[in-house]
Amino acid sequence: MKVAPKLEKTQAVDYYSQMLLIRRFEEASARLYMQGKIKGFLHLYIGEEAIAVGSISTLSEQDYVITHYRDHGHALARGMDPKVIMAELFGKATGSSGGKGGSMHLFDASRNFMGGYAIVGGQLPIAVGLALAAKYRREDRTVLCFFGDGAVNEGEFHESMNLASVWQLPVIFMLENNLYGMGSYVERTHAGGKDIYHVADAYKIPAAQVDGMDVLAVREATEEALKRVRTGSGPVFIEAMTYRFRGHSMADPVAYRESSELDQWRKEDPIEKFKVVALREEFVTDDELQGIEAGVQATVEAAIRFAEESPEPELDTLHDNVYA
Amino acid sequence: MPEMTMREAIARSLREGLDGDSRVFLMGEDVGAYDGAYAVTRGFLADYGPERIRDTPIAESVLVGSAVGAAMAGLKPIVEIMTINFSLLAMDQIVNNAAKLRYMSNGQFSVPIVIRTVTGGGGQLGATHSQSFEGWFASVPGLKVAVPSTPYDALGLLRSALKDDNPIIYAEHAMLYGMRGEVPDEWYEVPFGQAAIRRPGSDVTIVAYSGTVRIALEAAETMASSKGREAEVIDMRTLRPLDLDTVIESVKKTNRAVVVEEAWSVGGFGAEIASAIQAQAFDHLDGPVARVGSLDVPVPYAQNLEAAVLPSSQRVVQAIEDTFGL
Ligand SMILES: Cc1ncc(C[n+]2csc(CCOP(=O)(O)OP(=O)(O)O)c2C)c(N)n1
Ligand SMILES: [Mg+2]
Numbered sequence: 083m084k085v086a087p088k089l090e091k092t093q094a095v096d097y098y099s100q101m102l103l104i105r106r107f108e109e110a111s112a113r114l115y116m117q118g119k120i121k122g123f124l125h126l127y128i129g130e131e132a133i134a135v136g137s138i139s140t141l142s143e144q145d146y147v148i149t150h151y152r153d154h155g156h157a158l159a160r161g162m163d164p165k166v167i168m169a170e171l172f173g174k175a176t177g178s179s180g181g182k183g184g185s186m187h188l189f190d191a192s193r194n195f196m197g198g199y200a201i202v203g204g205q206l207p208i209a210v211g212l213a214l215a216a217k218y219r220r221e222d223r224t225v226l227c228f229f230g231d232g233a234v235n236e237g238e239f240h241e242s243m244n245l246a247s248v249w250q251l252p253v254i255f256m257l258e259n260n261l262y263g264m265g266s267y268v269e270r271t272h273a274g275g276k277d278i279y280h281v282a283d284a285y286k287i288p289a290a291q292v293d294g295m296d297v298l299a300v301r302e303a304t305e306e307a308l309k310r311v312r313t314g315s316g317p318v319f320i321e322a323m324t325y326r327f328r329g330h331s332m333a334d335p336v337a338y339r340e341s342s343e344l345d346q347w348r349k350e351d352p353i354e355k356f357k358v359v360a361l362r363e364e365f366v367t368d369d370e371l372q373g374i375e376a377g378v379q380a381t382v383e384a385a386i387r388f389a390e391e392s393p394e395p396e397l398d399t400l401h402d403n404v405y406a
Numbered sequence: 407m408p409e410m411t412m413r414e415a416i417a418r419s420l421r422e423g424l425d426g427d428s429r430v431f432l433m434g435e436d437v438g439a440y441d442g443a444y445a446v447t448r449g450f451l452a453d454y455g456p457e458r459i460r461d462t463p464i465a466e467s468v469l470v471g472s473a474v475g476a477a478m479a480g481l482k483p484i485v486e487i488m489t490i491n492f493s494l495l496a497m498d499q500i501v502n503n504a505a506k507l508r509y510m511s512n513g514q515f516s517v518p519i520v521i522r523t524v525t526g527g528g529g530q531l532g533a534t535h536s537q538s539f540e541g542w543f544a545s546v547p548g549l550k551v552a553v554p555s556t557p558y559d560a561l562g563l564l565r566s567a568l569k570d571d572n573p574i575i576y577a578e579h580a581m582l583y584g585m586r587g588e589v590p591d592e593w594y595e596v597p598f599g600q601a602a603i604r605r606p607g608s609d610v611t612i613v614a615y616s617g618t619v620r621i622a623l624e625a626a627e628t629m630a631s632s633k634g635r636e637a638e639v640i641d642m643r644t645l646r647p648l649d650l651d652t653v654i655e656s657v658k659k660t661n662r663a664v665v666v667e668e669a670w671s672v673g674g675f676g677a678e679i680a681s682a683i684q685a686q687a688f689d690h691l692d693g694p695v696a697r698v699g700s701l702d703v704p705v706p707y708a709q710n711l712e713a714a715v716l717p718s719s720q721r722v723v724q725a726i727e728d729t730f731g732l
Contacts, residue, residue: 146479179512189511196478197511201502207471208503214472215479218431218457238498241468248463403513404547406571 089298094356094365095374097139097297101131101353102378104155107164110382111154111171111185115332119390120171123200124185127155129295129327132352133258134159136300137226137320140308144221146194146212148205149228151186152258152326153198156228160195162188168385174392181395182403202263203236205229206255210242213251213317224252224311226304232263234278235271243317247285250316254307255287257321258294264330265338282319294322295350298359325350407588415557415589416446416522416578419564420484424454427482430568433460433469434486434522443488444524444583466492470521471499474573477519478507482568487523490539490577504573505548518571520564525553525577526617526668527716533704536712538668540577540616541675544645550574550598551645555619557587559643562596570598579617599647603656607636610662610726613653613679615642618666618698624719625666625726635732645675650682657687662730664696666717671699696729698722 108126115124127134134155138147149156157167162178170177171185178188186200196212199205209227216223233239234257246253259278261268268276282289288310292303300322307318325347329336360366366374410418423430436443438451438461451459462469466487473483487493493500500521508516527536544551550572554560560578567574604619605626614622619641626637638656642649657663663683665676680695701715726732 179510179514182512183510187510189514191511191514196475196515197507199503201498204471204498204502207468207499208475208478210468211472211475211477211483212479213475215476215481218476218481237495238467238471241463241465242471244463245465245468245472403508403511405550406508406516406518 089365091365093139094360094363095370097135098353098356098360098366099374099378100135100139100159101297101356102374103164103381104131104134104158105353106378106382107158107168107385108154110386112328112332114171114386120185121173122184123151124171124332125152125330126326126328126332127152129347129351130258130260130324131155132297132356133256133294133300133322133324134228136297137256137304140301140304141224141226144194144223146196146223146225148196148209148212148225149198150202150205150230150233151198151200152230153186153188157188157190157195157198160190160193162190162193162195164381164385165388168389169392172389172392173394174389175395176388176392180399203229203233203238206233206238206242209253210246210251213246213253214249217249217251222312224254224308226254226256228256228258230263231257231259231261231268231272231278232266234281243282243285243287246317247287250314252311252314253317254304254311255317255319257319258324259321260324260326262326262330262339264334267338277321279319279321287317287319289319289321291321291323294324295352295355297352297356407590409586410557410589411583412557412560412578412585412587413444413446413583415561416564417448419561419568420447420450422565423484423568424458429480429482430484431458431460431481432484432486433462433473435462435464435469435488437461437486442486444578444580447486466495467499470496471503473519474499474504474507474517477517478515482518484520484522487521489524489535489580491535491537493523493539500543500549500573500575501546505546509548516571517573520567520574520576522576522578524580526579526581527705527712528581528617530707530709530712532707536705538700540575540645541667541669543575544648544675548573549646552576552598552643553616553645554578554643555582555616555641557585557589559596559602561589562594563598563643565595566597577616581617596643598644599649601643601649601652602641603638603652604641605637605639607638607660609635609660609732610637610664610730611653611656611660612637612639612722613642613663613665614639615645615667617668618717621717621719621722622666625722628719628723629726629732633732648679650679650686653679653683654686657683658690661690661692662726662732663691664698664722664725664729666698666722668717669699670702671697672702674699693730696725698725
């Protein structure tokens with residue numbers, strides 16, 4: 083792995099800690115799901131952490147982040163409090179949406195985290211609108227919009243790419259190509275095959291493919307994209323190649339892919355890969371890594387405790403916020 | 407009092423919105439250079455420029471969805487969906503996003519957009535271009551639905567809509583654009599959730615909205631002139647919120663009700679009103695609540711066939727006779 087020259091120790095520690103937090107948070111979520119404490123659909127991001135962390139870390143506060151239902155990683159990378167996320171997963175009153183949203187619908191207005199969207203492709207038009215608002219008000223804001231390889235086949239994706247390009251809007255389209263939409267292998271569903279970024283050509287949107295298991299590669303690609311987008315010359319498309327190590331959701335027995343494929347991809351584990359680099363480049367010591375691990379564990383445990391101890395939403399909040 | 411057409415009343419309100427608030431902008435297919443498919447926004451592009459009068463590609467989903475995003479970011483978009491038939495292509499953004507974002511975020515975001523669209527048949531445009539879906543939207547919590555039937559209401563309801571922080575479906579009936587009516591120069595608003603009694607009467611209550619108000623009034627005239635019966639005509643004005651109080655009060659007086667809508671009767675919004683009348687005024691009713699809507703077929707092209715399918719004053723009078731013997 084090539085190391086970007088300007089990586090600093092604090093950044094290295096930061097990226098590693100964030101990826102580890104996502105990993106441990108989700109491992110815990112999976113356990114809690116099996117215990118029946120978290121219900122509904124739970125989509126894990128395990129294996130894909132480098133994309134959220136590498137890209138979101140390049141943003142400034144006023145930029146917008148918007149994503150799909152596989153959203154814990156993006157929410158955590160954007161700095162959302164693990165406690166309120168876990169409480170939301172538990173359906174508790176202290177959750178980010180007071181228990182009304184659930185795992186797939188995390189929001190944090192204070193961080194311009196504009197939400198997780200559970201209708202495939204549904205967030206893309208909204209991303210365009212956020213960018214439109216930024217341009218309309220002459221604000222220097224970029225929208226970072228995440229979506230999957232499955233979403234690319236939705237009309238909303240194409241409508242959004244087209245309009246963002248026609249109106250030259252500040253959007254980074256961040257495709258997380260994990261090769262599957264539920265059980266459907268990308269080459270069975272996308273006419274262009276597994277290298278999806280070529281679709282951007284049709285809309286005259288500059289596009290790049292990047293190793294989504296390499297946090298620094300993702301960071302670099304996003305920085306490049308940001309530079310371009312901030313000049314006002316319209317959107318950029320990034321395809322991050324990745325793999326989810328778990329099923330589509332907790333309900334998925336993963337019968338559609340060979341375990342050998344997973345074994346191959348596990349060798350690319352973004353956290354392990356980055357750990358090797360960080361140690362080699364002496365950004366961290368073994369002791370520090372252990373300290374990070376302990377800190378992350380404590381954070382996750384505190385989040386769980388907070389969620390466990392929080393009250394259920396009051397029934398009289400049921401009708402709140404249907405209307406302004 | 408000065409008179410103007412429905413089209414002029416809507417345009418006036420849109421201009422007020424644009425003039426009064428820089429967060430307001432219009433977008434839609436052919437709202438600019440073409441002047442709007444129904445000429446509502448004639449001259450707007452020249453007056454406000456392409457940043458605020460935005461022609462979009464023919465892409466209903468992103469056109470509504472991007473308005474939702476812009477609204478979440480603090481703007482106040484007014485979107486035109488050329489006709490309600492095309493709203494089907496934006497259903498995801500309207501129903502899954504606009505109507506839900508405030509609730510799912512527990513109030514962190516709101517979606518102050520006005521979606522103007524054109525509803526109804528009567529222009530011989532055939533099955534795909536003559537439908538009335540406003541009732542579908544009215545069944546979705548999180549949306550508000552306005553169905554004006556006069557220039558006065560068109561202006562007054564749109565003024566209220568522009569002050570509202572919720573997503574609003576504002577359905578303009580295609581056959582009413584040229585309708586003239588009195589509109590005062592002085593400022594007024596028509597609040598959502600307040601039905602209007604268009605004609606007082608004591609023998610039967612006719613509940614209508616949008617294009618069927620005219621039909622209801624015609625039917626009431628016929629009832630009066632040929633049968634000596636006085637029908638009370640109620641114009642709902644908005645379907646969500648729904649002013650049932652005015653309807654129930656009227657039915658308690660007339661003891662008879664007929665609900666007239668242009669949507670198909672099967673699963674139509676009129677069933678909701680009929681059900682409410684039966685639940686809240688059962689002991690006051692002299693018979694079942696009658697309903698008149700479009701016949702249970704796609705709307706055909708030929709003039710005589712289309713006229714047979716859409717509700718008419720004759721069918722309203724007939725329903726009153728069949729149900730109540732009046
Ligand atoms: C419009 C719509 N169709 C179908 C679904 C059901 N569904 C949920 S996730 C998913 C797969 C999406 O795959 P992809 O976009 O690749 O994202 P990934 O889950 O791999 O991150 C499907 C089919 C849905 N939520 N929305
Ligand atoms: Mg996928």
